[in-house]
Amino acid sequence: MRKPSPWNPGIALIASLAFIGPSAAAAQPGLQEICRDFQTWHETHDSPERATAAYFAELISGGVAREEAERRLALLGGSGSECPAAAAAAFDRIYGDSTVRFSTEPNALLVETVTGMKPGRALDVAMGQGRNSVFLASTGWEVTGFDVSAEGLSIARAAAASAKVEIRTVQQGWQEFDLGKQQWDLIVLSYAWVPIDDPAYVERLCDALRPGGTLVFEHMLGESRDELGIPETQQLLRAFASLRIVRYEEIEQRGDWHNEVLPLVRLVARK
Ligand SMILES: C[S@@+](CC[C@H](N)C(=O)[O-])C[C@H]1O[C@@H](n2cnc3c(N)ncnc32)[C@H](O)[C@@H]1O
Structure with missing residues (x-):
């Protein structure tokens, strides 16, 4: 598994963790399962970044161990994620944020x-x-x-x-x-x-x-x-x-x- 991108803006992906509860955590879901859960969540939430803190808190209060939560977050990664929904969430945030700087001129x-x-x-x-x-x-x-x-x-x-x-x-x-x-x-x-x-x-x-x-x-x-x-x-x-x-x-x-x-x-x- 690749390491998370250095660009990872500390994004909303923590929010995805809420979809897989404590019992699934015990089964140690892999990237595919975590990605699928994240995608389901992403499709029903317009502003993932605003929901992050609440979802993370919900996950922890739902009994998922912090370590497991962090493992899933690392699997999802950030802008260079192999999970398309996670990459989309990361880049939707980047493109929607006027303070993030990148060239708009052709390469x-x-x-x-x-x-x-x-x-x-x-x-x-x-x-x-x-x-x-x-x-x-x-x-x-x-x-x-x-x-x-x-x-x-x-x-x-x-x-x-x-x-x-x-x-x-x-x-x-x-x-x-x-x-x-x-x-x-x-x-x-x-x-x-x-x-x-x-x-x-x-x-x-x-x-x-x-x-x-x-x-x-x-x-x-x-x-x-x-x-x-x-x-x-x-x-x-x-x-x-x-x-x-x-x-x-x-x-x-x-x-x-x-x-x-x-x-x-x-x-x-x-x-
Ligand atoms: C650094 S940007 C580069 C965008 C553009 N090519 C440019 O030069 O400005 C990387 C792009 O990869 C896209 N991306 C990330 N994961 C992807 C995937 N699994 N499939 C297709 N595009 C993806 C992102 O949404 C983002 O727009």
């Missing part, structure tokens, strides 16, 4: 890469608030993006409408979104929380590219493979060895999603 690597390219069909994986999708659509690309965050997708659609461009948005996690085969001239993975350490998922990404298609990747560079979506040094070169690597950089720079200089990795590869 610079993407802009550089597509400049001069003939537009085609693009897929924006974990598209977030759509900064890259809207940029691509504005330059003639036919764009599909998917993400688990309803809040992110709604901002993306509004941004597309105000830029007077069309984008297709799909509210799904990487766990269920069908990448298809030979579908895309461009696949964008910009700070995307997807399992880049899973060879089967990487193969699906490569299969989904059309011959001649381009894959653009930028994210934090991690020290271990524990973090969902964050590769370690050189890992992307091995993962995407079946493609032609046309650009690869490990750099120290301010990330699009960070207020500090930190290690980043960038890859551009062609099929």
